[in-house]
Amino acid sequence: MATENIIKLAEYVDQPYTDMISGREYGESKASDLNLLDRVKKNEHFKIVIDGDVIKAINDSFIKGFFKDVFEYLRSKDAVSQLFEIEGNAYFTRLFEKNFTILDAIYNKPAKS
Amino acid sequence: MYWSDLYSNSNKDSYISSRSNYHMKKYTIHRSDDSNTRHSKKNAKNKVLRKAKLYHQSVKIIPVSKKGKFHKTSRNKVKFSLYLEKFCSQNLSVSRFSKPFHGLVSKSMVLKLNEDFSLFTNPTKVLTTLVDLLYHAKIIQASPRVIYENHVSFGAIYLLDNLSWEIAKKRKWVLQMKNFPEQELSILSNIKSFVSSTYDDDNETMINEKVVISRDNPGDNQQYKAKAKDITDMLEKAIREITKNELFQLTHEAHGAIKSTIGESFDNIHLHSEEADFGTLCGFYNKMTKEITLLIYNFGITIPESFFKADIPKEIADAIEEVIAIHTKKNYINFMFGGEFTAENALTLLAIQEGISTRIKYDESRGHGIIDFIEHCLSLNSNSKIVIISGKTAIKIDSTYPISQQNVMGRSRRIIALNKDNDIYNKPDKNFVINTGVHFNGVLIEATIPLDNVGNGN
Numbered sequence: 001m002a003t004e005n006i007i008k009l010a011e012y013v014d015q016p017y018t019d020m021i022s023g024r025e026y027g028e029s030k031a032s033d034l035n036l037l038d039r040v041k042k043n044e045h046f047k048i049v050i051d052g053d054v055i056k057a058i059n060d061s062f063i064k065g066f067f068k069d070v071f072e073y074l075r076s077k078d079a080v081s082q083l084f085e086i087e088g089n090a091y092f093t094r095l096f097e098k099n100f101t102i103l104d105a106i107y108n109k110p111a112k113s
Numbered sequence: 114m115y116w117s118d119l120y121s122n123s124n125k126d127s128y129i130s131s132r133s134n135y136h137m138k139k140y141t142i143h144r145s146d147d148s149n150t151r152h153s154k155k156n157a158k159n160k161v162l163r164k165a166k167l168y169h170q171s172v173k174i175i176p177v178s179k180k181g182k183f184h185k186t187s188r189n190k191v192k193f194s195l196y197l198e199k200f201c202s203q204n205l206s207v208s209r210f211s212k213p214f215h216g217l218v219s220k221s222m223v224l225k226l227n228e229d230f231s232l233f234t235n236p237t238k239v240l241t242t243l244v245d246l247l248y249h250a251k252i253i254q255a256s257p258r259v260i261y262e263n264h265v266s267f268g269a270i271y272l273l274d275n276l277s278w279e280i281a282k283k284r285k286w287v288l289q290m291k292n293f294p295e296q297e298l299s300i301l302s303n304i305k306s307f308v309s310s311t312y313d314d315d316n317e318t319m320i321n322e323k324v325v326i327s328r329d330n331p332g333d334n335q336q337y338k339a340k341a342k343d344i345t346d347m348l349e350k351a352i353r354e355i356t357k358n359e360l361f362q363l364t365h366e367a368h369g370a371i372k373s374t375i376g377e378s379f380d381n382i383h384l385h386s387e388e389a390d391f392g393t394l395c396g397f398y399n400k401m402t403k404e405i406t407l408l409i410y411n412f413g414i415t416i417p418e419s420f421f422k423a424d425i426p427k428e429i430a431d432a433i434e435e436v437i438a439i440h441t442k443k444n445y446i447n448f449m450f451g452g453e454f455t456a457e458n459a460l461t462l463l464a465i466q467e468g469i470s471t472r473i474k475y476d477e478s479r480g481h482g483i484i485d486f487i488e489h490c491l492s493l494n495s496n497s498k499i500v501i502i503s504g505k506t507a508i509k510i511d512s513t514y515p516i517s518q519q520n521v522m523g524r525s526r527r528i529i530a531l532n533k534d535n536d537i538y539n540k541p542d543k544n545f546v547i548n549t550g551v552h553f554n555g556v557l558i559e560a561t562i563p564l565d566n567v568g569n570g571n
Binding site for chain 2: 014017018019020022023024025052056057059060061064068071089091092095102103105106107109
């Protein structure tokens with residue numbers, strides 16, 4: 001069974017001053033800090049934990065920035081969902097699902113012959 | 114509020130400046146004063162009163178040249194900050210007060226606050242008033258009058274307040290208020306748009322901040338995130354007081370809507386408006402109407418200007434040109450007078466569609482910010498109203514024309530075309546995409562979200 005790496009998004013919140021995670025570049029920088037793409041290429045699995053008491057909102061731009069390179073590589077929502085498990089309340093699960101669907105529409109195109 | 118410093122409780126329909134009040138006390142005649150002292154105090158007091166007297170019917174022009182001993186010299190003209198001067202100069206033909214010194218100005222400015230004076234209802238009127246205010250301040254000595262008719266729209270009045278503070282930095286500036294009810298005065302007197310401030314009373318709560326944009330580190334820019342938290346904390350507290358429910362918490366959906374509006378707006382300032390050093394953020398909760406208004410704006414590049422400068426992939430650029438051609442096409446009615454829409458209007462509307470961004474060449478996942486926060490606001494409450502103003506374009510969004518998924522420009526994307534078919538290749542409804550004729554040199558977003566059901570567990 002693949003080892004799961006836990007990413008706690010609460011660590012990206014500057015408590016007690018803020019309770020939101022936002023910014024496309026911030027998402028890209030966090031993905032870069034985690035070497036996310038290299039680890040995805042090695043087929044590592046991840047659990048993204050969202051503590052709803054600490055995090056009140058996550059901007060769509062952060063999610064897109066965070067997963068941009070991953071989707072560019074894996075090309076589909078199904079492939080990403082196999083490597084990334086989202087653990088959080090129903091609102092955040094739907095939010096990630098929505099953004100994965102949008103990224104799937106962008107990157108899940110047949111390869112040009 | 115700018116007006117709060119000048120408002121005298123003793124006389125609602127006119128006022129004396131606070132500086133004059135101070136001097137009045139200073140020159141009070143006492144029993145112990147001798148005749149010379151009495152005479153001096155009386156003269157000084159009369160001098161102050163003459164200076165403070167409002168000549169609101171006078172249209173005396175501020176002279177810009179004066180006779181020196183040997184030759185004419187120039188007075189300093191009233192000059193505002195760089196961005197406001199640009200706002201003035203780009204709208205010279207719009208203001209009736211910009212016609213200098215030819216007796217064409219018949220009266221000083223009278224501003225009526227009613228339902229029509231609102232960024233959502235009539236953005237053209239609000240923007241024209243702002244230009245008029247600035248030119249009035251430049252040219253006419255007399256002070257404008259502000260008359261309450263039946264309504265004060267927060268976003269519009271906030272902008273007026275902000276400009277008044279800017280004007281007051283450069284000249285003596287006095288606004289005479291008439292017919293204001295106590296409740297509205299309470300709201301106005303607490304807007305201190307010139308400084309970062311927080312206010313909370315029985316009628317409203319407000320947070321106002323000038324947010325500095327940091328470009329060195331993506332982890333910076335915590336300021337707007339902290340203010341976003343302050344705004345939602347303010348709302349929770351207000352709703353707890355109203356509903357007497359100490360355990361009340363805003364839903365994640367409400368947090369998402371409010372913070373998405375703020376976060377995406379500042380993300381766009383950071384990414385697209387490279388010369389902007391700051392943005393203005395104001396969150397206002399009206400406890401009577403149970404509505405939150407978010408106003409975010411910055412001076413700098415406009416949305417269409419950023420597109421004119423950008424390097425966009427050919428297939429998107431071709432599609433954009435096709436949309437512009439359709440939107441700007443003249444028909445037999447307006448052939449002589451120009452089309453209903455300009456290329457700038459079309460570009461601004463295109464910019465809010467999913468996946469249309471000046472950065473799309475480098476990152477296909479760009480161009481979602483604006484439509485994300487529109488979707489959040491409308492899903493929280495379908496009666497939300499949003500207006501986006503940039504350049505000469507104002508785009509109004511409410512539940513009349515919903516967002517829907519369309520297959521355009523190579524893929525499925527969320528579109529809000531503001532016409533009955535939601536077809537971006539058809540012209541939009543001219544009541545929702547408005548060519549204001551007034552150039553706003555920057556981007557302004559006002560979102561009004563009713564929260565009338567949140568206290569009931571919804």
